[in-house]
Amino acid sequence: MVICPHCPDQDDSFEEDTMNINSPPTLMKLASQRLLREEALAISALKDLPNMLFPVMFEEAFIDGHTKILTTMITVWPFPYLSVGMMINNLTLDTLKAVLEGLDILISKPVLSSRCKLKAINWMDTAHSLHGIWTGSHEVERLPEFMEQKQPYCGVKRELKVTTRLKLMEGSLDECATYLLQWAYERENSIHLCCRKLKIQGLTNVTVTEIFKILHADCIQDLELCCLCLEDLDFLNPYLKQMNNLLTLSLVEIKDTVSMDYARNLDEEKVITLISQLPTFHYLQELCVSDVPIIKSHLKECLRCLKKPLKMLCITNCALSQSDLDYLPYCLNIFELKCLDLSDTPLSHLLLEPLGFLLERVRHSLECLKLNSCEMGESQFNALLPALSQCFQLTELNFYDNKLSLLFLKKVLYHTAELSQLTRELYPAPLECYDNRDVILSHILENICPELLDILRAKRQTVNVSFATTECSNCGGAYVYDVETQRCFLDQTPLWD
Numbered sequence: 423m424v425i426c427p428h429c430p431d432q433d434d435s436f437e438e439d440t441m442n443i444n445s446p447p448t449l450m451k452l453a454s455q456r457l458l459r460e461e462a463l464a465i466s467a468l469k470d471l472p473n474m475l476f477p478v479m480f481e482e483a484f485i486d487g488h489t490k491i492l493t494t495m496i497t498v499w500p501f502p503y504l505s506v507g508m509m510i511n512n513l514t515l516d517t518l519k520a521v522l523e524g525l526d527i528l529i530s531k532p533v534l535s536s537r538c539k540l541k542a543i544n545w546m547d548t549a550h551s552l553h554g555i556w557t558g559s560h561e562v563e564r565l566p567e568f569m570e571q572k573q574p575y576c577g578v579k580r581e582l583k584v585t586t587r588l589k590l591m592e593g594s595l596d597e598c599a600t601y602l603l604q605w606a607y608e609r610e611n612s613i614h615l616c617c618r619k620l621k622i623q624g625l626t627n628v629t630v631t632e633i634f635k636i637l638h639a640d641c642i643q644d645l646e647l648c649c650l651c652l653e654d655l656d657f658l659n660p661y662l663k664q665m666n667n668l669l670t671l672s673l674v675e676i677k678d679t680v681s682m683d684y685a686r687n688l689d690e691e692k693v694i695t696l697i698s699q700l701p702t703f704h705y706l707q708e709l710c711v712s713d714v715p716i717i718k719s720h721l722k723e724c725l726r727c728l729k730k731p732l733k734m735l736c737i738t739n740c741a742l743s744q745s746d747l748d749y750l751p752y753c754l755n756i757f758e759l760k761c762l763d764l765s766d767t768p769l770s771h772l773l774l775e776p777l778g779f780l781l782e783r784v785r786h787s788l789e790c791l792k793l794n795s796c797e798m799g800e801s802q803f804n805a806l807l808p809a810l811s812q813c814f815q816l817t818e819l820n821f822y823d824n825k826l827s828l829l830f831l832k833k834v835l836y837h838t839a840e841l842s843q844l845t846r847e848l849y850p851a852p853l854e855c856y857d858n859r860d861v862i863l864s865h866i867l868e869n870i871c872p873e874l875l876d877i878l879r880a881k882r883q884t885v886n887v888s889f890a891t892t893e894c895s896n897c898g899g900a901y902v903y904d905v906e907t908q909r910c911f912l913d914q915t916p917l918w919d
């Protein structure tokens with residue numbers, strides 16, 4: 423149990439979050455806000471509205487819930503593609519209905535407006551990396567996104583394609599998803615509801631059966647299965663077998679029984695039967711397994727169901743056996759690995775030579791290595807360091823929360839100093855930064871970090887290097903060394919991913 427010196431006083435006055443500075447609205451935004459104030463005027467102005475104003479005005483109308491304007495905008499949308507990704511958090515049943523009503527007008531009268539070019543609408547949340555591009559002066563740069571449809575072709579051809587992601591939480595869908603599915607089902611001859619991302623958390627067999635009457639399993643590229651038991655996987659297996667285009671599979675909290683009892687021994691026979699029945703994933707590129715006890719001693723069988731070399735392998739918060747590790751460097755499907763993440767998976771009781779061997783084999787492709795909170799000590803690191811310093815493609819490295827002395831941390835840094843592509847590095851504060859009652863000594867971290875950084879800077883430039891203590895058991899904060907100010911600060915919501 424680690425305690426930060428800050429905690430005994432329980433001082434709650436933290437610095438204001440200064441990250442959230444609103445940028446001033448652009449001229450385009452102001453113009454559309456002005457228009458939206460008068461609905462009738464806005465609707466009549468649409469026919470003369472410059473194309474480049476459409477995305478901005480659509481966003482404003484979506485967020486403020488101007489349903490009539492949204493419906494009309496859909497019928498005259500001047501681009502082949504419309505992405506609702508950025509606004510998805512503002513989705514209400516009313517805005518959804520308004521957009522779908524617009525699509526209904528389109529499919530009932532295909533030549534309604536010569537201006538309308540809409541062929542596909544994307545109803546998925548987009549990656550965070552797009553955040554911020556939309557505001558500010560770069561609006562025009564995002565226009566190409568509305569011109570072309572970047573997603574790969576999935577084989578189902580209809581007049582209009584609606585791409586979406588669906589989340590089945592606690593076995594059921596939210597009201598918007600339910601409405602969208604029903605709507606698509608009633609128009610299945612003219613609309614292709616293309617579900618790219620599916621998350622199933624908790625399972626109700628009837629709901630899954632119903633959903634797959636409407637969805638094409640072939641469309642699913644990204645599947646997350648969460649909080650399920652082995653019987654659930656067994657039930658889903660026929661659907662998994664139809665997901666021929668799956669690129670990413672995440673298995674999170676898969677337990678052997680519904681009771682989710684950790685202490686119970688696994689039903690070995692049941693596990694083996696289930697794994698042997700897993701379908702072959704021909705295109706899978708990313709496999710993420712988190713908190714799945716059944717993987718222990720069965721990694722070999724699990725990785726056998728791959729056909730294409732994996733780009734990303736994450737086995738986090740799991741237990742691995744020595745035989746699992748021994749197999750890894752011999753697995754033929756991971757030689758082109760770009761990302762290996764074993765965070766929160768204890769490795770202290772294992773011999774890591776096979777992992778070193780694996781690093782050697784993937785040294786030409788590996789870009790990201792995460793071994794944070796793996797309970798690794800010096801002997802474990804010693805097994806990895808020779809291979810690690812050959813992984814010249816590495817851009818991201820995370821060794822946070824492993825127990826290293828100052829002397830040994832320096833040794834690690836002499837190795838990673840050779841990796842000139844690194845742009846993000848996170849190292850643990852050495853053991854010297856805690857006293858014998860495990861209270862964090864942040865001043866020591868502050869004093870030693872310049873010397874540690876010098877080891878790296880003697881060989882190369884550093885972009886984003888952090889040294890951080892483990893989290894305080896009381897407040898969850900961790901001391902992080904800030905390179906700019908050369909001071910340690912208590913990060914109350916540290917994010918290590």
Ligand SMILES: [Zn+2]
Pocket residue numbers: 425426427428429894895896897898899
């Ligand atoms: Zn604390």
Ligand SMILES: [Zn+2]
Pocket residue numbers: 576577578614615616617638640641
């Ligand atoms: Zn599709």
